[in-house]
Amino acid sequence: MAAGGSAAAALGAWLVFEDEAGFAMTPPTKHTWARRGRTPVIRVRGRSRRRLSIAALACYKPEHRSRLIYRRRMDDGNRDGRKSFAWTDYRDLLQAAHAQLGGPIVLVWDNLNTHLAAGMRTYIAARDWLTVYQLPSYAPDLNPVEGIWSVLRRTSQANTAFTDPEHLIHSIRSGLHDIQYRSDLIDGCLAGTGLTPPSGSP
Template identity: 55%
Template structure:
């Protein structure tokens, strides 16, 4: 849970110190899709993966991914095209970058629940910012048609 620090300040001549209580074994897994349909605003569809699952898994299973894609297909009402596994072709990598630079930057989290709350809040805010999502899509070379 070491916080990403982009900038900080302190009195002149004093080195700033960011104290972190310790490391946690908890993890947060989130699967997300940045989607667009011609004539409509871009959308961000995401699903969390609970830390404690009944089957003991700590990550997504193929069924979780399948359910996410089916939900996106139903919400969009159109075919879904998935890029190959390449970070430079995946607009969600830009979404995570925006999240790290805004919601979670320069912040020391008190506990894992504080981190989870901040991530959900940041993703919720991004859902209502189609202009930011359009920028993430454009950064991959995808061209968005204006509505």
């Protein structure tokens, strides 16, 4: 993991962590106040099993405000349809991030099979602005994007009775939008992993 940070510093690059998560119509629960003996009940619609997938990048660079860049994908509701990101979706996300960040990227992500697809490997090899490191297996605690998901589930998602998939999409988009304007929170997610930011960060 230190290699990723060292490479980013040496190249003057953004150190970027990626992770993906799925969100369903059933909300995560959170502690709340209630009258003694009156357990709060949130009724949710059970008809829709559609899930929203989010792929997000937490981006860090010395002397720059930390950034959060993401893309969403709603499954089509068909039993045989694709419910997660294809390698081409990750390609497009990285291409957009490169344009937004305006510089080289040192990417750190896990060993998801889509990340290791032949098309993805070919794409990475052909981009001199992109260097990739794999996280160790079963090491979500080293990925600051996991902290982003935790914040999202404890705030805009918690105890919410979603009326339909569009309500779910709007809620997640609003929650992520709030996080994007909180660079201190994005920094805190990196600090929570025990990793240090690239050398020279403020």
